[in-house]
Amino acid sequence: MMITMNTNLPSDVISGYDHNRQFPAWLGKVRQEAIQHFHKLTLPTKKDEKWKYVDFPSTLVEWPVVEDQAVFNETVISLVAEKIGEIQSESYLVFVNGEYVPQLSRFSPENSRPLSLEIPETFLDMLHSIENEDIFESINTIRFTDGVLVNVDQEQTADLDVIWVTVPSAKEISFHPRNCFKLDKNAALNIRIHSISTGENSYFMNAVSLVEVGNGAKLNLSFFANESDAAIHFSKFFITCAENAVVKVANFNAAVGLSRTEIDVDFLGPNAVAEILGLNYLVRSQTVHQVASVNHVVGECHCEQVVKSILDNESCTDYYSTVNVAVGAQLTVSNQLNQTLMLSDNAESYSRPQLNIDADDVKCGHGATVGQLEPGELFYLKSRGLSEAQGQLLLLKGFSQDVINRVEDPISRSLWTQFLADRLKF
Amino acid sequence: MLTIHNLHAQIDENKILNGISLTVKPGEVHAIMGPNGSGKSTLAKVISGDSHYEVTDGEVTLEGKNILDMDPETRALSGIFLAFQYPVEIPGVNNAEFLRMAYNAKQKFQGKPEADPMQFDAILQSKLELVEMSPDFADRAVNFGFSGGEKKRNEILQMAVLNPKIAILDETDSGLDIDALRIVAEGVNQLRSPDNAIILITHYQRLLNFIQPDFVHVLANGQIVKSGDKSLALELEARGYDWLVSPVNG
Ligand SMILES: Nc1ncnc2c1ncn2[C@@H]1O[C@H](COP(=O)(O)OP(=O)(O)O)[C@@H](O)[C@H]1O
Numbered sequence: 061m062m063i064t065m066n067t068n069l070p071s072d073v074i075s076g077y078d079h080n081r082q083f084p085a086w087l088g089k090v091r092q093e094a095i096q097h098f099h100k101l102t103l104p105t106k107k108d109e110k111w112k113y114v115d116f117p118s119t120l121v122e123w124p125v126v127e128d129q130a131v132f133n134e135t136v137i138s139l140v141a142e143k144i145g146e147i148q149s150e151s152y153l154v155f156v157n158g159e160y161v162p163q164l165s166r167f168s169p170e171n172s173r174p175l176s177l178e179i180p181e182t183f184l185d186m187l188h189s190i191e192n193e194d195i196f197e198s199i200n201t202i203r204f205t206d207g208v209l210v211n212v213d214q215e216q217t218a219d220l221d222v223i224w225v226t227v228p229s230a231k232e233i234s235f236h237p238r239n240c241f242k243l244d245k246n247a248a249l250n251i252r253i254h255s256i257s258t259g260e261n262s263y264f265m266n267a268v269s270l271v272e273v274g275n276g277a278k279l280n281l282s283f284f285a286n287e288s289d290a291a292i293h294f295s296k297f298f299i300t301c302a303e304n305a306v307v308k309v310a311n312f313n314a315a316v317g318l319s320r321t322e323i324d325v326d327f328l329g330p331n332a333v334a335e336i337l338g339l340n341y342l343v344r345s346q347t348v349h350q351v352a353s354v355n356h357v358v359g360e361c362h363c364e365q366v367v368k369s370i371l372d373n374e375s376c377t378d379y380y381s382t383v384n385v386a387v388g389a390q391l392t393v394s395n396q397l398n399q400t401l402m403l404s405d406n407a408e409s410y411s412r413p414q415l416n417i418d419a420d421d422v423k424c425g426h427g428a429t430v431g432q433l434e435p436g437e438l439f440y441l442k443s444r445g446l447s448e449a450q451g452q453l454l455l456l457k458g459f460s461q462d463v464i465n466r467v468e469d470p471i472s473r474s475l476w477t478q479f480l481a482d483r484l485k486f
Numbered sequence: 487m488l489t490i491h492n493l494h495a496q497i498d499e500n501k502i503l504n505g506i507s508l509t510v511k512p513g514e515v516h517a518i519m520g521p522n523g524s525g526k527s528t529l530a531k532v533i534s535g536d537s538h539y540e541v542t543d544g545e546v547t548l549e550g551k552n553i554l555d556m557d558p559e560t561r562a563l564s565g566i567f568l569a570f571q572y573p574v575e576i577p578g579v580n581n582a583e584f585l586r587m588a589y590n591a592k593q594k595f596q597g598k599p600e601a602d603p604m605q606f607d608a609i610l611q612s613k614l615e616l617v618e619m620s621p622d623f624a625d626r627a628v629n630f631g632f633s634g635g636e637k638k639r640n641e642i643l644q645m646a647v648l649n650p651k652i653a654i655l656d657e658t659d660s661g662l663d664i665d666a667l668r669i670v671a672e673g674v675n676q677l678r679s680p681d682n683a684i685i686l687i688t689h690y691q692r693l694l695n696f697i698q699p700d701f702v703h704v705l706a707n708g709q710i711v712k713s714g715d716k717s718l719a720l721e722l723e724a725r726g727y728d729w730l731v732s733p734v735n736g
Pocket residue numbers: 497500502520521522523524525526527528529538
């Protein structure tokens with residue numbers, strides 16, 4: 061049920077900014093401003109299209125940030141080791157219950173670091189560049205204590221995994237990661253963010269990531285959620301693309317309770333290319349909202365969105381995407397595609413692509429389909445000796461394939477195919 | 487090897503097969519001919535286990551085992567293969583991956599070692615050559631965007647990889663030009679052995695110039711109305727089917 065506006069938000073919502081750790085003085089000021097702003101904001105309602113179907117518990121904004129929660133036990137150690145083995149990562153930052161765990165991490169400090177360790181000058185402008193447009197962004201500004209800072213220098217490349225692990229805690233808790241990824245001219249970054257939980261715990265992850273992709277720089281960012289059914293995960297990416305930038309953002313959801321990912325892409329220079337990809341395979345009462353806002357501020361840029369979902373039982377997805385083409389942004393190409401495969405009659409899917417075009421020489425399109433597994437296709441596969449599970453696996457892989465083919469990072473590609481094989485266990 | 491006895495099948499109360507009996511022995515090639523709508527494809531699909539069709543009477547056994555109780559995959563693993571008249575397109579599903587999975591399912595069923603991707607690639611290459619298909623087809627999605635002729639060749643490729651005991655080819659010759667027809671026929675002939683058998687469903691006797699049948703059967707209104715040797719096919723070509731098919735209400 062959508063909560064009604066509460067003008068008397070509890071004071072402990074904002075007390076979280078009073079962290080144990082030392083943060084620079086300017087940050088205190090930024091947080092104070094955000095608190096001022098916070099009081100002017102209201103919780104999103106059904107009238108707000110971007111939040112229309114997002115159904116979160118009314119107490120969510122009160123879930124406390126609990127510091128020194130970085131549980132570091134055998135379960136966590138083996139889970140992280142397993143994950144790292146699976147992705148064969150050489151460079152990774154691990155956070156447990158929102159806090160950086162140095163013992164589990166290995167990274168090259170030249171280009172990446174946890175925010176809690178130190179905030180280099182280069183990130184100052186970026187860190188507080190957001191407008192705190194909605195209440196969750198504002199809460200993130202007030203409460204963030206950790207996150208990942210990456211700066212890839214001109215002509216350099218980097219490859220990094222970020223692993224957020226949550227372990228059960230006595231009560232509902234929240235984390236508010238703030239990340240900044242900055243790619244200088246012709247830099248390249250592959251970054252994979254994994255969100256996993258060790259138990260069926262309730263928590264609220266409210267992440268904000270600020271991403272600057274410089275001239276000719278290339279970013280492959282994937283986000284892979286395999287979380288508790290009681291997890292609430294909101295994540296917002298603000299991405300700016302300079303001239304000739306190439307950006308691929310892929311959002312994979314294998315399991316989560318309620319997830320909302322918003323990806324804002326601003327094209328600031330010509331000839332930039334961005335792909336917003338999504339793959340969801342939900343089998344329980346889980347809901348994933350994928351929100352995108354693509355702003356063609358200048359022309360001659362190309363954006364493709366391909367979001368696909370496989371929904372079983374009572375799961376639900378909601379795709380809400382807005383493409384804005386500014387006056388004069390000629391020769392824009394921007395497409396939205398959302399396809400859903402229903403494995404159950406009880407699953408639900410909403411698809412709401414929007415186009416606001418103020419230029420005349422553009423190519424923009426959108427498509428949405430909802431379908432079921434084709435019995436004829438399955439029979440064909442079985443008639444060659446494949447079992448039901450093998451046939452389904454191939455068809456689900458086939459359905460995912462045009463998204464997977466667009467994912468350039470081979471590790472994120474294989475993560476999805478391996479996950480499908482595991483889920484359909486045969 | 488394959489014995490069909492008094493087979494009746496229907497779809498939505500609509501009787502299509504009305505008592506078909508046929509015995510196929512190892513090493514034999516049987517041709518089934520007959521007018522459009524006589525039930526040829528239905529017979530093939532009922533044998534391969536298409537659940538759209540309801541079998542109301544009769545039995546089908548493979549090497550003495552009742553196959554009508556088996557699911558389609560068990561029938562396939564037991565050695566039945568249908569080259570479909572209209573192979574389905576399956577976007578996104580890689581042809582080679584599909585074939586390797588099918589090949590390994592069969593190896594496993596027979597208690598033989600499974601092939602890793604490298605080993606399977608070698609098997610696949612040799613079979614691609616057999617049907618004169620470019621290696622590119624291995625990496626394309628199953629039948630997706632294939633021409634009619636390419637789809638038919640892909641069926642023969644699958645047959646070659648799976649090496650079935652009973653292969654049923656449902657109008658694999660239609661839509662093929664003469665060269666493609668020759669390639670398909672050569673592929674089939676190479677697979678012929680004293681241990682397996684082939685059922686060729688066809689409209690035209692031209693395929694039978696390339697693959698010599700031992701028996702020719704005419705199917706009409708869901709029944710075999712005449713059986714003979716290869717000369718029956720020539721006779722049908724000359725005279726059509728009318729002399730064999732009694733008018734439905736006549
Ligand atoms: N799936 C189906 N639904 C309804 N009728 C069908 C179906 N399949 C076959 N039939 C009917 O059964 C009869 C035999 O069809 P088919 O076996 O395809 O004939 P053939 O292959 O000999 O041309 C036709 O009258 C056809 O319309």
